[in-house]
Amino acid sequence: MSLVTATVKRDLLLAARNPGEWLNPLMFFLMVAALFPLAVDPDPKFLSKIAGGVIWVAALLATLLSLDALYKSDVEDGSLEQWLASGESLYVLALGKALVHWLSSGLPLTLMSPLLGLMMALPDEAFPALLLSLGVGTPVLSLLGAVGAALTAGVRSGGLLLSLLILPLYIPVLIFAASAVYHAGIGMSYNGQIGFLGAMLALSACLTPFASAAALKLNLSR
Amino acid sequence: MWQWLVRLYHRLGSPKWFYEITGRWIPWLTVTASVGVVVGLVLGLLYAPADYQQGNSFRIIYIHVPAALVAQSAFIMMAVAGAVFLIWRMKMAAWVARSIAPIGASFCLIALLTGAIWGKPTWGTWWVWDARLTSMLLLLFLYFGVMALQRAIESDDASHKAGAILSLVGVINIPIIKYSVEWWNTLHQPATLTLTEKPSMHPDMLVPLLIMILTTYIFFALLVILRTRNEVLRHERKRSWVRELLES
Amino acid sequence: MEFNSFAEFLAMGRHGLYVWLSYGITAVIVVINVILPVMQRRRFFKEQQQRLRRERRNQTGDKQHASST
Numbered sequence: 127m128s129l130v131t132a133t134v135k136r137d138l139l140l141a142a143r144n145p146g147e148w149l150n151p152l153m154f155f156l157m158v159a160a161l162f163p164l165a166v167d168p169d170p171k172f173l174s175k176i177a178g179g180v181i182w183v184a185a186l187l188a189t190l191l192s193l194d195a196l197y198k199s200d201v202e203d204g205s206l207e208q209w210l211a212s213g214e215s216l217y218v219l220a221l222g223k224a225l226v227h228w229l230s231s232g233l234p235l236t237l238m239s240p241l242l243g244l245m246m247a248l249p250d251e252a253f254p255a256l257l258l259s260l261g262v263g264t265p266v267l268s269l270l271g272a273v274g275a276a277l278t279a280g281v282r283s284g285g286l287l288l289s290l291l292i293l294p295l296y297i298p299v300l301i302f303a304a305s306a307v308y309h310a311g312i313g314m315s316y317n318g319q320i321g322f323l324g325a326m327l328a329l330s331a332c333l334t335p336f337a338s339a340a341a342l343k344l345n346l347s348r
Numbered sequence: 349m350w351q352w353l354v355r356l357y358h359r360l361g362s363p364k365w366f367y368e369i370t371g372r373w374i375p376w377l378t379v380t381a382s383v384g385v386v387v388g389l390v391l392g393l394l395y396a397p398a399d400y401q402q403g404n405s406f407r408i409i410y411i412h413v414p415a416a417l418v419a420q421s422a423f424i425m426m427a428v429a430g431a432v433f434l435i436w437r438m439k440m441a442a443w444v445a446r447s448i449a450p451i452g453a454s455f456c457l458i459a460l461l462t463g464a465i466w467g468k469p470t471w472g473t474w475w476v477w478d479a480r481l482t483s484m485l486l487l488l489f490l491y492f493g494v495m496a497l498q499r500a501i502e503s504d505d506a507s508h509k510a511g512a513i514l515s516l517v518g519v520i521n522i523p524i525i526k527y528s529v530e531w532w533n534t535l536h537q538p539a540t541l542t543l544t545e546k547p548s549m550h551p552d553m554l555v556p557l558l559i560m561i562l563t564t565y566i567f568f569a570l571l572v573i574l575r576t577r578n579e580v581l582r583h584e585r586k587r588s589w590v591r592e593l594l595e596s
Numbered sequence: 597m598e599f600n601s602f603a604e605f606l607a608m609g610r611h612g613l614y615v616w617l618s619y620g621i622t623a624v625i626v627v628i629n630v631i632l633p634v635m636q637r638r639r640f641f642k643e644q645q646q647r648l649r650r651e652r653r654n655q656t657g658d659k660q661h662a663s664s665t
Contacts, residue, residue, distance in 0.1 A: 157489055164477075164532065393605075454625050567626075594641065
């Protein structure tokens with residue numbers, strides 16, 4: 127337990143000391159969303175229909191950006207080997223890492239999303255759905271992404287490979303989250319979609335750390 | 349006059365002289381800016397008549413327009429300072445450029461936020477993709493890019509050079525971006541209601557605006573000076589004049 | 597004056613929220629931009645003065661050792 131808490135604390139401290147780490151993905155998030163009105167049509171009637179989807183795609187891409195660095199420094203400075211040698215639970219460690227990632231990526235994204243909603247002419251009724259879907263969905267993105275990061279840690283240009291691996295896994299989250307926001311916008315119920323996201327969160331929280339742990343061990347055998 | 353300016357420019361290039369000269373300027377700038385703000389806002393908030401179409405919400409102009417002007421010219425100043433550094437290797441120029449970035453970005457943010465807030469009673473929504481606001485948003489992205497790049501590079505010299513290069517590329521791009529955004533805007537919005545109707549502005553509305561614009565530039569200069577002095581101190585901390593300063 | 601009472605001034609003819617929100621946000625951002633460099637300067641002075649004191653202590657320490665040997 128102590129290794130995990132030490133790692134989590136250290137990573138949070140690093141993130142706090144290095145604001146670029148979590149600010150840059152936020153700026154990317156904002157910029158990607160801004161691209162759509164510029165590229166297609168800034169008419170609010172049009173934007174309001176695609177707002178939820180665009181914001182979610184932007185959140186997805188911003189998350190992918192920040193995942194690459196998750197295990198990178200640990201591989202480079204040998205912390206990873208120390209973890210394995212310590213005999214402590216890699217499962218809990220992976221969970222802790224995913225938590226830190228969410229705190230420095232998914233949570234800021236979620237908190238900033240209303241701003242993007244304003245810019246994308248999101249219907250008023252959809253804002254709670256946006257926050258809820260991001261709040262429940264981004265941890266799933268972090269958990270799944272952590273598996274990808276563990277698999278590609280130490281691989282050259284692993285970032286792009288990571289995106290290729292994880293995007294298919296993200297699609298169910300995207301579908302249900304964007305659907306929730308859209309249905310909220312047209313005044314329909316979206317409980318089912320949020321429920322599915324919740325189920326994905328529960329499942330990924332339980333199972334992905336196994337995969338991450340296995341992937342980390344694999345990396346060390348190289 | 350010209351000779352005096354050239355001499356001033358060279359003196360400002362020396363960190364020690366910059367620190368001393370600007371130290372004398374700070375009280376004056378502070379007083380002038382404070383007086384300017386008070387006069388400008390009293391005139392603008394209390395004495396300027398309400399706009400025929402927009403009512404009292406137009407009073408936001410006294411912040412929005414000065415901030416927008418400063419944000420845009422600050423980027424140009426930052427690029428010029430960066431160019432001076434790249435061409436003549438004047439360290440002070442690099443430090444000035446670095447100081448301008450966060451301040452220019454702050455004014456850009458103010459312009460953006462006040463523009464959006466102004467849009468709500470005027471157009472009914474908190475955000476509209478009109479040419480001016482969109483250009484301001486892109487300018488903010490450019491500012492963030494320069495700031496993020498500078499902070500990502502560890503070596504001081506490389507960081508300043510990289511920031512200078514990016515600022516120059518950005519400054520050349522600004523007219524291109526503005527033009528393309530305006531062109532894009534005409535495709536989508538047949539008649540843009542401009543927030544500021546400059547030619548037909550009543551002098552009672554215009555005078556406070558001019559005062560606020562001038563005051564904001566003075567204030568901007570003050571902020572840049574404050575930040576740059578810190579950069580000077582940080583970089584020159586081993587020198588004897590800084591030592592004397594610390595021990596006094 | 598355009599406003600007959602302070603209440604009217606605050607209300608800004610239905611637009612009070614927008615006007616004061618704008619001025620408020622501006623005030624906050626401006627204050628931050630003034631406070632940050634001032635704090636930075638103070639921190640610098642404090643750190644550097646500590647450094648100088650340490651150096652002076654080490655110097656006298658060396659002198660003491662030099663004189664005792």
